[in-house]
Amino acid sequence: MLVRHLSYFVTLAGEKHFARAAARCNITQPTLSAAIRKLEQDLEVRLVVRGHRFTGLTAEGEKLLVWARQILRDYDSLREDLGGGSGLTGTLRLGVIPAAMPSVAFLSARFMAAHPAARIAIQSLTSRAIQRGLDAFELDGGLTYLENEPPEHCRLLPLYRERYVFVTGPDHPFAGRDRLGWAEAFTQTLCLLSEDMQNRRILNKVASGLGVTVDAPVVSNSFLGVCAHIRQGGWSSIVPHTFLHVLGATPDLVSIDLVDPVHTQSVGLVLSDRDPPSPMAAALLACLRGADFERDFARENARVDRGR
Structure with missing residues (x-):
């Protein structure tokens, strides 16, 4: 054979x-x-x-x-x-949930600094597809939620905690607020991720805990689709706070912290728990030990603020 x-x-x-x-x-x-x-x-x-x-x-x-x-x-x-040598030369195959896409460049920068001859192939996948990819040896690792619907048979490395903001246009009645309750946010005309996305299931769980339902007239499996509707006007959304890093502070968008409750979710690296791990998985884990993506986001936001 x-x-x-x-x-x-x-x-x-x-x-x-x-x-x-x-x-x-x-x-x-x-x-x-x-x-x-x-x-x-x-x-x-x-x-x-x-x-x-x-x-x-x-x-x-x-x-x-x-x-x-x-x-x-x-x-x-x-x-x-x-092959030996001081760095890897293959391709790191990475699955990333849409909610974690704003953070993936932090991972890429660390990995490429240690292994400049390697390549990275990033796929936007649901958390369930990442689990299947790891189980089928089609992925070396993933960035996904760690607590809600926790991955099975995986090594977990927390990297940051996701919190949530209400994003809308500057003419919205809530635009002047700095905080907003979840229950009130759910009454607005929303564009959200579709039900097959874990981010949406997390929002549904928050709503259920408050005794309310989520009614989003428009859904998408991509945050680009959500962002397009917010910028068009007439729709608002609830997104991870990390998306402000991608969207930037622009006059046509307003973000409001969601409270009552202040809800957070752990996001991090998932690897197959096979032993020994593949060289790519081991190298990725080594690059991310001690990483603090919250600090990375804060540093990048401060850099942007200085450039204004």
Whole structure:
């Protein structure tokens, strides 16, 4: 059984199409088919449901897919380890929830300072997709919520606590306030993240605790969509305080601290709890030990203020 045959198999499972998988692997379709048959011969099981076209994996194929991803990741880790040198040269695969995107550059700066020859591939994912990516060895790490719906079978490193602000236009009746109760905020015309996002489920939980419901006429799975509606006018939103770092202090937006209660959530790094960790995961953890993203946000905000 060859490593490249496992790689072909994983690609086929992802593409679900022999011709596309062969093109991705830079081989001919007959070569791909022969590699899959060789795997089946070596393992003495049928891996692919065969027909006129790819229709899926057998139960044994699904089991192999989990193992193959782990084996391929371990193989990449072995090559990194044997390569030696003072820094990594591969790609760090990172999943980040939309609410944590304002902080991801702090992570990138630390990692690239330690490993300048490496690359970082960042995906915006839901917390559940990050969990699946870690379980399937498709991600090296993630930035996500740590307390609400805590990740399973993961190493956790808290990095900052998220709090919440009401963001609206300067003509809104609440624009002159510096604090606002959650219950009153929920009565406004809101644009929020959609229900598949954990940030929205956190807001729903706060509302439930207050005995109110959340009615958002417009929802999006992206904070860019939320921001566009706030700037358009007619909508307000509830966003993490860290988004002020991205949105900046502009005259067309007003942010108001939400109180009664002051609600916070821990956000941090999640890694698979496998032992030993991959070189990428170990390097990422080493770079972030002792990191304080709250301090980083404060420093960047002070720098922006000085530049005005």
